[in-house]
Amino acid sequence: PVVTHGLCFCSIGFNSVYHLTDLPSFVSGKYVVMFDPQGAYLPNVSAANPGKRIDYVSSTALTLYSDQLSPYRAFGCDMKVPFQGTLFRFPLRNAEQASSSRLSRQVYTEDDILSLFAQLYEEAVYNLLFLKNVLALEMYVWESDMGEPKIVYSCTLRSQDDKLSWHRQALIRFSGTSAESVEQKIDSFSMDFVSEAFLGNKFEKKSHTYFIVQGMASALSKIGIFATGAAKEYDLHLLPWASVAA
Structure with missing residues (x-):
């Protein structure tokens, strides 16, 4: 806002x-x-x-x-x-x-939000996969008898170094090059996640590793030509970008 x-x-x-x-x-x-x-x-x-x-x-x-x-x-x-x-x-x-x-x-109700928290926890890794800057998702509850919020769920990138940040910013790097580039740009890297749940006396910890391949098509490719045409004819500024994880 x-x-x-x-x-x-x-x-x-x-x-x-x-x-x-x-x-x-x-x-x-x-x-x-x-x-x-x-x-x-x-x-x-x-x-x-x-x-x-x-x-x-x-x-x-x-x-x-x-x-x-x-x-x-x-x-x-x-x-x-x-x-x-x-x-x-x-x-x-x-x-x-x-x-x-x-x-x-x-x-x-509070139960509705706790249910949303549980769903977000299960899907947290997928929410973080293709983001550029967010390093962690954490969910807390704050009951009336608590002095401060208490964490119940978290999902965090295990590695948070400059190299990983550089890979996650690939879209910004590639889109900053000339729109007329005839070169296809490809980047690949891996990401490790740690998910934790703190529910009463129960503690759960899970690890996930994903390999990501992302790329920008050349201006001469079919999708590149389509993006160029959309910009000229309809003022739609699209990027011939794709990213997959497994």
Whole structure:
């Protein structure tokens, strides 16, 4: 999302959070930003200005709205100094809210999210395979009697060196070359993953290794000619790129 003087311009990707919540928010730097497109929860909001941006460092926001902001006090964020990162909060839509919501009538419970966590854990390796920068996925729970969140699932790249990063950035390297290149570019490498589950007294650890081959077709190939034509005729800037893992 892009926020300018309280006005929110949200992308299609971000709008998917409204399946879960009516009031998403995030903390980044010295600001906490809240979105209320229905105008149902925040004061003085409208369709043209459906949110609030608060400087929590120089204000008394944490004292006044501790119930809303305290959940952000984790992962190195103390809500006292600017946070060098981004934390999102999606309060789950309960049955009462769903009955009147104009965004979605879907109700989500804690059990639903735990089920999503379990599914994500099983598919985490596949989610990381073709990403360029993400090194790990970790899932935590934070019960009311816990001082801090507790990890329940994780999936991590075993090796996180510069060589692996160089391979994962191949698309950026190859797409930066001339569009008229007649040379096919191929890159290959292996990736090792470690997945762990911490569920009560049960501990599970799994290892996975994948070999990845990725490449950019030449401008003279069939797919290269198609991409060039799409750019000229329809202003569609496609890349003749493919990547497979086994």
